Amino acid sequence: MANERFANVALSLLAGDNWDSFAGNFEQVELTVRERLDSPGEQSPFVYFPTSAVVSLVMELKSAETIECGLVGVEGYVPFGNTLTSGIAGCQAVVQLPGTALRIQWRALEELSHRYAQLRAYQLRYGEYLIACVAQSVACNAFHPLEPRLARRLLAMTDAVHSDQFQLTHELLGQMLGAHRPTVTAAARSLQEKGGIRYRYGRIGILDREVLAASACECYQANRGRLEALLLPMVTS
Incomplete structure (x- = not known):
């Protein structure tokens, strides 16, 4: 499981020497295509850190029409709302490409975040990144x-x-x-x-x-630039 941990950018920040002391909180799971990891208005008991799977953040209307507003791979985790105060999901998290992830109870993750300042800092920076990407998607879907x-x-x-x-x-x-x-x-x-x-x-x-x-469209470079400016320096410094 240690190798899986290094496959996810956020988890790679956890101190290597101490990994064995809390590795039991994580479970490696296989995610299947179209699997829903949470739904709007619900509180998922787990947080998923993709190690090879890719997850779409999707808004679905009452008409059953859907559109993606974000994409989560090895740089992040879902549901993002579980690392905030409420833990309530704002949209669906749907597996788009099957693969593996490390899963943890969100209360256990909250405790780890308090213990490891670097992990908490990454979560805050990731939130900034994800919100900006969602805003970019709104403009992209409207005009491009x-x-x-x-x-x-x-x-x-x-x-x-x-x-x-x-x-x-x-x-x-x-x-x-x-x-x-x-x-x-x-x-x-x-x-x-x-x-x-x-x-x-x-x-x-x-x-x-x-x-x-x-x-x-320009949105690819915009989001790529955010990734390189906000997240990558935290794991390469």
Whole structure:
């Protein structure tokens, strides 16, 4: 489990010499695609630190229409609300790419946060980062066309999994982007014709990041810049 801990940026800040003393609070779990880790208005008993899985933060309307407002990979954890006072979720946390995570009771995490100032500092900085990314998503979804948003989304996904290959259907992409499947298919076909990606049977491969970056909206670089400015210095210093 120690190696899994280092796979998540936040948990890597916990003092290595003391890991064995509180490792029993964590449980390694397998997260499956479309699995819901929490729902709006509910208090999840657990906090999940992805070590290979990727989780979408999703808003769902009464009409059952959905749109993604944030993405969580190895740089963070869900539900974010569990590290605040109420512990009440503001949106759904839905697994988009299956994989592993370390799970802990949120009360136990609260105790660790009080014991380890560096972990608490990262949580506060991560909250700043995530809120800014959600705000960026609001502007992106309101003003940017689908193809640039799709390119941004695929770049963010490959960053999150540290791989240029992953399973992702057009249907699930449509739900995350707030678009109908045929329009997502058309946008993906355009990116494929440009040589940026290859899509076959629900599997996406990134062929040329430069092509994809040229097609993406400004929001990818904005969020990437926030990650490099707010979070990465805490683990590289």
